[in-house]
Amino acid sequence: xxxxxxxxxxxxxxxxxxxxxxxxxxxxxxxxxxxxxxxxxxxxxxxxxxxxxxxxxxxxxxxxxxxxxxxxxxxxxxxxxxxxxxxxxxxxxxxxxxxxxxxxxxxxxxxxxxxxxxxxxxxxxxxxxxxxxxxxxxxxxxxxxxxxxxxxxxxxxxxxxxxxxxxxxxxxxxxxxxxxxxxxxxxxxxxxxxx
Amino acid sequence: xxxxxxxxxxxxxxxxxxxxxxxxxxxxxxxxxxxxxxxxxxxxxxxxxxxxxxxxxxxxxxxxxxxxxxxxxxxxxxxxxxxxxxxxxxxxxxxxxxxxxxxxxxxxxxxxxxxxxxxxxxxxxxxxxxxxxxxxxxxxxxxxxxxxxxxxxxxxxxxxxxxxxxxxxxxxxxxxxxxxxxxxxxxxxxxxxxx
DNA sequence: ACCGTATCTGAACGTCTGTTCAGATAGAAC
DNA sequence: GTTCTATCTGAACAGACGTTCAGATACGGT
Numbered sequence: 441x442x443x444x445x446x447x448x449x450x451x452x453x454x455x456x457x458x459x460x461x462x463x464x465x466x467x468x469x470x471x472x473x474x475x476x477x478x479x480x481x482x483x484x485x486x487x488x489x490x491x492x493x494x495x496x497x498x499x500x501x502x503x504x505x506x507x508x509x510x511x512x513x514x515x516x517x518x519x520x521x522x523x524x525x526x527x528x529x530x531x532x533x534x535x536x537x538x539x540x541x542x543x544x545x546x547x548x549x550x551x552x553x554x555x556x557x558x559x560x561x562x563x564x565x566x567x568x569x570x571x572x573x574x575x576x577x578x579x580x581x582x583x584x585x586x587x588x589x590x591x592x593x594x595x596x597x598x599x600x601x602x603x604x605x606x607x608x609x610x611x612x613x614x615x616x617x618x619x620x621x622x623x624x625x626x627x628x629x630x631x632x633x634x635x
Numbered sequence: 636x637x638x639x640x641x642x643x644x645x646x647x648x649x650x651x652x653x654x655x656x657x658x659x660x661x662x663x664x665x666x667x668x669x670x671x672x673x674x675x676x677x678x679x680x681x682x683x684x685x686x687x688x689x690x691x692x693x694x695x696x697x698x699x700x701x702x703x704x705x706x707x708x709x710x711x712x713x714x715x716x717x718x719x720x721x722x723x724x725x726x727x728x729x730x731x732x733x734x735x736x737x738x739x740x741x742x743x744x745x746x747x748x749x750x751x752x753x754x755x756x757x758x759x760x761x762x763x764x765x766x767x768x769x770x771x772x773x774x775x776x777x778x779x780x781x782x783x784x785x786x787x788x789x790x791x792x793x794x795x796x797x798x799x800x801x802x803x804x805x806x807x808x809x810x811x812x813x814x815x816x817x818x819x820x821x822x823x824x825x826x827x828x829x830x
Numbered sequence: 831a832c833c834g835t836a837t838c839t840g841a842a843c844g845t846c847t848g849t850t851c852a853g854a855t856a857g858a859a860c
Numbered sequence: 861g862t863t864c865t866a867t868c869t870g871a872a873c874a875g876a877c878g879t880t881c882a883g884a885t886a887c888g889g890t
Binding site: 466553554595598599605 | 661662665666745748749785786789792794795796797799800803804811815816819820822823824826827828829830
């Protein structure tokens with residue numbers, strides 16, 4: 441008989457995380473109940489509270505860890521001096537990183553309004569940190585004469601918005617390979633910031 | 636004494652629509668209760684059911700009417716033969732139309748997953764209709780040699796994603812005027828599709 | 831002045847919500 | 861083989877949910 445009680449902390453913890461992630465992404469935070477998450481894990485609802493103080497923290501941790509992973513992964517890359525090359529690297533990194541974590545990405549910007557205001561402020565700060573990395577590239581390229589940008593703040597947001605669009609339609613095994621998609625976006629991004 | 640019963644159909648109907656729109660946009664469909672909507676209107680929850688068969692229909696009608704308005708408004712414009720000019724017109728139209736209706740726009744793409752599958756299919760069809768208008772412009776310009784686009788399907792989605800980014804940060808009375816924003820986006824969009 | 835009807839109230843329905851907790855259980859430690 | 865403790869169950873909590881409906885009310889038409 442399968443064990444239903446006893447010591448499972450190292451198994452149940454991650455499974456709760458995964459179940460919450462998948463369910464929040466598919467149905468939205470507000471539409472998912474603690475009992476649904478528990479059922480997905482194969483446990484009663486009360487057991488979840490050994491792993492999270494409440495539902496809100498469950499959401500916050502998913503978003504917080506995602507943003508930290510994103511920033512850490514980007515920082516881990518080799519940094520180039522050449523602005524155009526750095527931009528190309530950013531485009532490739534952004535597309536590949538985000539396509540590997542569709543659920544986290546979806547939650548990280550659909551569920552912002554379900555965060556308490558303290559939690560919201562923390563996530564927003566991390567997002568700005570990441571966006572600043574891109575803006576630094578654009579500014580540097582602009583100063584060096586490699587780019588021709590009217591407003592680096594707008595350009596930053598426009599480029600990120602454009603790249604985020606990939607998530608809404610790209611599916612592995614579709615008409616285009618990841619390399620082709622990356623190349624197409626790089627072309628458009630590069631052109632949009634050069635004269 | 637204010638009337639609390641009697642004939643108000645022409646007043647209450649629109650007010651329910653407005654209240655639902657504002658609340659869904661701010662807190663999300665699943666997080667808003669019929670009682671909250673009713674309270675905003677100044678009425679009991681049961682009274683809402685004189686105007687909508689259920690909560691789901693309330694959401695669907697908001698989205699459906701928004702998409703129809705969008706398509707009709709775009710069709711109402713003068714159509715140009717010149718592809719570059721048509722693209723410029725599209726960019727300006729898209730930015731201005733969407734910035735005038737932030738709540739509708741927000742709902743129309745945040746709440747897709749809360750639609751029943753029939754309702755979802757209808758909204759998606761309307762969205763594709765609108766996107767096809769842009770793709771037609773890109774294809775025409777590509778054929779005429781005005782544009783240099785690797786994949787018009789990707790370019791369509793990339794341009795719309797970029798433009799939709801405006802909604803997340805633009806606020807009237809901010810650092811930039813609407814004209815400046817429109818100009819900046821037009822520059823970037825135009826460059827991204829020309830060699 | 832009265833009636834008919836559109837509109838709204840207020841209560842009720844069954845079900846679901848997040849969260850708590852005493853008690854049961856199974857693996858780890860000795 | 862016994863004890864200890866981390867983990868889970870199962871029931872309970874007070875309140876909120878979408879929806880229904882009989883009865884009250886006030887306007888429009890006559």
